[in-house]
Amino acid sequence: MKKIIFIILIFVASGVQAGNDPRTENYGGIELLFSPSTRASGMGEAGVSHVHAKSFYFNPGSLGLFALENKITASGFPKKAEYIAGITYYNATGSILFQKANSDSRFLFALGGNYSIINIGPFAETSYESPGGTGRFYTLKLKNYNGTFSVGYINRLQSGAGITVKFIRESFFDYSINGTAFDIGFLARYPIVADNSNLYFTPTFGAAISNLGSDIESDYFGMIDYLRPLRPSSTITKLPKRKSVGLSFEFGINSGSEEDESFAVISILPTYELTKLMDHDWYPVYGFEIGLANAFYYRVGKNKGVSIGWTDENSTKGYSFSSSGLFKLLQSDSSTKSTRSGINKFFTDKISIEYSYANSVIMKSYHEILLTFQI
Numbered sequence: 598m599k600k601i602i603f604i605i606l607i608f609v610a611s612g613v614q615a616g617n618d619p620r621t622e623n624y625g626g627i628e629l630l631f632s633p634s635t636r637a638s639g640m641g642e643a644g645v646s647h648v649h650a651k652s653f654y655f656n657p658g659s660l661g662l663f664a665l666e667n668k669i670t671a672s673g674f675p676k677k678a679e680y681i682a683g684i685t686y687y688n689a690t691g692s693i694l695f696q697k698a699n700s701d702s703r704f705l706f707a708l709g710g711n712y713s714i715i716n717i718g719p720f721a722e723t724s725y726e727s728p729g730g731t732g733r734f735y736t737l738k739l740k741n742y743n744g745t746f747s748v749g750y751i752n753r754l755q756s757g758a759g760i761t762v763k764f765i766r767e768s769f770f771d772y773s774i775n776g777t778a779f780d781i782g783f784l785a786r787y788p789i790v791a792d793n794s795n796l797y798f799t800p801t802f803g804a805a806i807s808n809l810g811s812d813i814e815s816d817y818f819g820m821i822d823y824l825r826p827l828r829p830s831s832t833i834t835k836l837p838k839r840k841s842v843g844l845s846f847e848f849g850i851n852s853g854s855e856e857d858e859s860f861a862v863i864s865i866l867p868t869y870e871l872t873k874l875m876d877h878d879w880y881p882v883y884g885f886e887i888g889l890a891n892a893f894y895y896r897v898g899k900n901k902g903v904s905i906g907w908t909d910e911n912s913t914k915g916y917s918f919s920s921s922g923l924f925k926l927l928q929s930d931s932s933t934k935s936t937r938s939g940i941n942k943f944f945t946d947k948i949s950i951e952y953s954y955a956n957s958v959i960m961k962s963y964h965e966i967l968l969t970f971q972i
Contacts, residue, residue: 624875625813625834626765626776628715628739633688635953635965639915640884641898643868646803646843648784650967651690653709653745655841656782656805657759661749664694664705672967677716679961688713688965692745695972705749705757715739740766745780756785763808778810778836790851795862798848807839835875843870843882860925864888872900892922896955915955915963921945947971 634651637644644655650670653660670692677685692709718736747759761780766773782805789798813834849864870882884898898913924945948970955963 624837625767625774626778626808626836628713628741628765628767629763629778629808630837630839630874631686631713631715633690633711633713635915635955635963636886636894636896636917637884638957638960638963639896639898639913639953639955640868640886641882641900641911641913642872643843643845643870643882643884643898643900645782645805645841645870646784646801646845646868647847647866648786648801650692650969651711653692653707653747653759653761653782654690654711654743655807656784656803657709657745657747657761657780658757658782658784658805659803660692660694660707660709660745660747660759661705661757662751662755662784662786663692664696664707664747664749665751667695667972668969669693669972670967670969672965675964675966676962678963681959681961683717685716686713687715702750702752705751707745707747707749707759709743709745709747709761711741711743711745713741738768740768742766754785754787756783758783761807765813774813776810776813776836778808780805780807780809782806795850795852796848797851797861798846801845801847802843803845804842805840807841808836809838810836812836837875839875840873841870843868845869845884849888860891860922861888862890890922890926892919892926893917894919911958913955913957913960915953917951917953919949919951921949921969 632638632642632644633654634644634649636649636651637655644652646656648659648662650663650672652663671690673689674687677687679685688711690709690711692707694705694707696703696705716736716738719734720736721730721734742764743761745759745761747757749755749757759782763778763780765776765778782803784801784803786799786801791797813836845866845868847864847866850862852860852862864887866886866888868884870884871879872882873879880901882898882900884896886894886896888894894917896915900911921944924941928941928945949968951967951969953965953967
């Protein structure tokens with residue numbers, strides 16, 4: 598049974614392609630590869646080149662531009678995400694976004710935090726004396742704590758840069774290890790609004806390097822003699838470094854109101870990214886999203902290459918509903934921020950609750966609740 602656990606870890610961590618020998622891979626920290634964003638997961642894991650509540654996990658530079666309005670966000674999974682091979686994943690994320698403005702430009706500052714835990718198991722312990730099981734069960738627990746700081750600068754060109762510090766803790770049997778990783782990222786976009794028209798177009802470029810840091814001392818692998826024949830050098834594992842660059846081209850029709858300029862009647866977001874994971878070759882990631890009235894979004898995506906699993910091609914899809922967009926639809930056509938009041942203003946302009954769902958070839962279900970409060 599221990600061998601089964603080890604094989605699961607190797608394939609999940611390394612994204613082994615056909616023809617590769619998993620024994621030659623020597624990576625740990627697989628919890629750093631799981632996406633906490635249902636939106637990105639629905640778009641083929643594309644996240645480095647567009648801005649949303651959890652895009653800072655893919656690109657810490659995006660969080661500063663997410664702070665165009667002073668707000669606080671919090672999100673979590675109402676139930677654990679389910680993957681193949683009995684893997685479950687839970688995530689909670691929060692951010693505080695604030696800005697400093699002057700007549701010509703403004704700086705945006707953002708703090709974000711993320712916590713996730715992955716469970717693999719439980720697995721029954723067996724021995725030569727008790728091949729049917731000793732009665733003891735173990736679960737491999739992989740925890741990830743993140744803190745992100747990002748700064749955005751808004752002028753005609755909107756740009757942001759950020760850094761993320763990650764602390765990881767892995768425990769299995771009576772052993773545990775700890776490690777530290779870092780992300781750096783940059784994102785720039787150039788909003789274009791057509792004259793005398795409600796049409797808009799926003800090309801965006803993003804680049805990030807994730808999971809930089811020293812090798813991890815994986816003592817528990819070395820202590821389990823059963824695994825040593827499979828992986829003689831397994832006491833030292835590399836962090837799963839990821840490099841990503843991408844372009845997205847959001848376009849659509851906004852409300853035409855200067856007060857509600859962020860309200861899009863329809864938005865379309867195609868994105869194309871290139872990712873290099875560990876020692877594998879660069880592979881493409883395709884994502885597409887369509888949104889209606891800031892209330893409903895539908896997403897599809899695909900990545901062709903190394904992914905978190907056994908498949909070389911992973912197709913994804915997802916959708917979400919937002920309460921603020923739904924309440925805005927219920928208002929009169931002439932309603933604006935300055936004319937709304939009472940409960941309508943609270944649920945339209947102050948607070949938003951968004952439910953998102955995604956699945957893919959390797960991910961059975963992925964549910965998320967996002968709460969946003971304007972301050």
